[in-house]
Amino acid sequence: MAGVIQDVQPAVPQPGTGGAAPLAERLPRLALIGNPNSGKTSLFNQLTGLNQKVGNFPGVTVDRKTGVAQLGGQRRAEVVDLPGTYSLYPKSLDERVIADLLYNPLSPDYPDFVVVTVDASNLRRSLLLFSQLADLGLPAILALNMTDVAAERGIQLDVVALERELGVPVVPMNARKGVGLAALRIVMADRLAARPPAGRFWQPGAELRPLLEAIRQHFGLPNDYLALHYAHQFRQLHFLSEEDRTYLASLTEQYAFDSTAQQAAETVGRYASINELLLEVVTVTRTERREPASNRIDKVLTHRVFGYLIFLAILFLLFQAIFAWAQYPMDLIDQGISALSAAIQARFHGPLVRLLTEGVIAGLGGVLIFIPQIALLFAFLAVLEETGYMARVTFLMDKLMRPFGLSGKSVVPLISGLACAVPAIMGARTIESWKDRMLTIFVTPLMSCSARIPVYTVLVALVVPDESWLGIFNMRGLVLMGLYLLGLSSALLSALLLKTVLKARERSYFIMEFPVYRWPRWKNVGLTIVEKVKTFVLQAGKVIVAISVLLWVLASYGPGTRQEQAAAQVQQQAAARRWSAAETERREASARLETSYAGTFGHIIEPAIRPLGFDWKIGISLLTSFAAREVFVGTMSTIYSVGQDADLGTVQQKLASERDAQGQPFFTPVRALSLLVFYVFAMQCMSTLAVTYRETKSWRWPLGQLVYMTGLAYAASLLVWQVFS
Structure with a gap:
């Protein structure tokens, strides 16, 4: 074996079984791991399909995607998608969740084996992690x-x-298209039966x-390399006790262990072995003489100048689509809900019917009326991510972010914030600089x-006419885009303000790898789309x-x-x-609502x-929407439903009829x-405050968000009403 030492140490004993149920009582667990942009997520989607769920790794608020995959021979396995990493x-x-998972063989979440995704066109870099x-x-x-x-670049692999x-099975594949997936399933099923470790x-x-x-004797570890990682990383391993950390600190001091020098020596040694191996298995049949097409596209x-205009x-296209393309299915859903409610009220009567x-x-x-718009938003974001354009946006925005105290890596959470602030705040964990992260x-x-x-x-459609500007630009789409740009501008200016408060002087650097351009x-x-819509309907829907x-x-009472x-x-x-009679009924319903518990x-x-400019009805909606912003519409729909004519079924019709x-x-x-x-600036999401606390380990930050954003929302809304009313 060229450059690879045969394994003489015992493998980890019974991976995945420590502290957990026996293998016969649970599905085998495999972990997907690989470099960023190596196709790991595509492979996860291919293996699990719709059998996915998203949670958190134990003890940390990092997204953990798991799913069930069908393997060869009718066997099934649980698949865990680990964060992308280079080492x-x-x-x-x-x-760090990777270290917590893979360095603790007694953990109930320890995998039975790992599937390492590597980029065949850049095997040298990918094999370091392997x-x-x-x-x-x-x-x-x-x-x-x-x-x-790799084939397009003239790279042939033996x-x-x-x-x-x-010393491990190698399965050539194209994860995006599913090529080689059947062979991988068979190999994984075989690997479950016999799990020999790879060479060293x-x-x-x-x-x-x-x-x-x-270290090995104290912790009962199976090999020297795992013990070496305990020496390197004992301060960051969450599963170690304070006594364990104290012991390792004294031990590394006793033996004058230099972590930085040892990491450098290890990296040099590994690449020496990898380079020797690649001489045996890689042949380059031709050299690309012309500039790659991706580089030419990147120049634009x-x-x-043009990069920002294109973005x-x-x-602009996204927000136009949210109104123009989603309007027809939204109208169908709205009319269907209205017709269902009217049909029930026409045939049945009583308090329970009104409750229903x-x-x-x-x-x-x-909830249901906004599914078309939610689906369109995530469809656009998914296409941008799949094509590789989102990484270019991150790079492009780095120059814009620097003067405001942010880095290019801040763009990923900020853009993710267009979907949901909770995973976006979790995504800030990729930012190394404490100041940039905060x-x-x-x-x-x-x-x-x-x-x-x-x-x-709802509000834009209520007061902005459904007309086109210059015959092509939908006015509602323009207003919607303006609201999003207002949110972005306020985020940047707030970061600039907070930059002067935080006194950290650490410098941050932005380095990232561009994925290749591909058709989605x-x-x-x-x-x-299915995953995000399902999350919206089930999670937000239950609250609403x-x-x-x-x-x-x-x-009502x-x-x-x-x-x-x-x-x-x-x-x-x-x-x-x-x-x-109609006027009397309307005024009586209004009087009953005003003297109800909610009205009081x-x-x-x-x-x-x-x-x-708000009244008590809007006030109720503001308070209830603190649980989740989208509750506002459900609250308004309910408040304006009580006692009203069933023919006024749509939310927009109910608000338009208010006098x-x-x-x-x-x-x-x-x-x-x-x-x-008010809603552009207001902090009205308990989940966001909770995740901010978990990420910062302090109530100072979420309370600061609540006070600052609520004050900003109140001041901005006050300015608009007092100036323009």
Whole structure:
């Protein structure tokens, strides 16, 4: 074996079984690991399809995607998608979960074997990570991905020789297209039956043997390389106790262990072995003489002028599509919900029927109507990610972010914030600089997330005419884009302000690898849309429907006999002024709502929000939407459903029919703009505050977000109403 040392150490005993149920009682567990842009996520999607779920790694708020894969021979296995990394020496917080998982053989989450995805067109870099995993004694399979790219570049690989040199099965494949997937499933099933470890690439020098032997004996570790990582990383390994860390600190000091020098020596030694191996298995048949097409495209997409214009054009197309393309299916859903509610009310009567139609169905309609827009947003983001353009946006925005105290890596959480602030804040773990990470976490909620789309679209559609500017630009789409740009501008200016408060002087650097340009894999795009829509409907939907039912009860009943007295007073006025039956019914419903529990509470807070142009009904919606911003629409739908004519079924129709004391339309353009501006800035998401606390380990940051953003929202809304009303 060229450059590879035969393994003489025992493999990790019974991986995956320590502290967990026996293998017979649970599915075998395999972990997907690889460099960023090596096709790991595409392979995960191919293996698991729709059998996926997203949670957190134990003890940390890093996304953990798991799924169930069907292997060869009708066997099934649990697949864990680990964060992308270039080596087992973590540089960011999300990479540390890999160390916590792979360095603890007794963990119940320890994998039975790993599938390492490597880029066949850049095998030298990819094999560094594989060699480290092999030296840990982990049973492995090498998924040789992007073989089509390697062939285009004139790179030929001797797969049989590579398999012999590495000592593990090697499966050539194209994960995006599913080529080689069937062979990989068969190999994985065979690997479960027999899990021999791979060969060894590198071993520590003799001078480290006393230190490593002491660590191995103390912790019962199976090989020297795992003991070496304990010496390197004991301060970051969460599963170690304080006594363990104290012991390792004294031991490394006793043996004068120099972690930096040892890492450098290891890297040099590994690449020496890898270079020798590649001479045996890689042949370059031709050299690319022309500049690659990707470089020519990058000159345009990352241009200091055209790059920003192209990015703005793409955003413009996105927001136009959210209104123009989604309108027809939204209308169908809205009309269907309205017709269902009217049909039920026409055939049945009673409090339970009203609870069903005005509470449950009205709240459900506030969820389902926005599925087309949510699907379109995530479809666009998935296409940008699949094609490789999102990485260029990150690079492009680095120059823009620097003056505001942020880095190019901050762009990923900020753009992710267009979908949801919770995973976006978790994504800030990839930022090494503490200052950059704190700034990014603090300002990310100012980005307009998908939960704001229901609020934006209802209010914009209410007061902005469905017309085109210059015959091609939808006016509603332009306003929507303006709201998103307002959120981005406020995030950048807030970061600039906070930059002067934080005194950290550390310098940060932005280095990233561009993935190759590819046509999007529509199956992956479809999986992303289904996953995100399902999350929106199930998670946000449960909150919205629950609050809608609670609100219906609070809006339908009141303390004592106040509602009956108010209704009797309306009847007296109707007789004296000769109101029509419809007018009398409308005024009686309004009086009952105003004297209900919800109305009573709304009137208590009304003085604080009246300067913004809001009334007590909007106040109730503001408070309930603190659970989740999108609850606003469900609340408004429920509040304006109670006692109203069933024919006014759509949310927009209900708001448009609302009148002020003078009988004029209540939702004027200025009042709608004041409310829109409030929602651009307001921190109204308990989940965001919770994840900020978990990421910063301090209440100072989430409370600072709450006070700052609420104050900013109030001041901006006050300015709009007082100036333009």
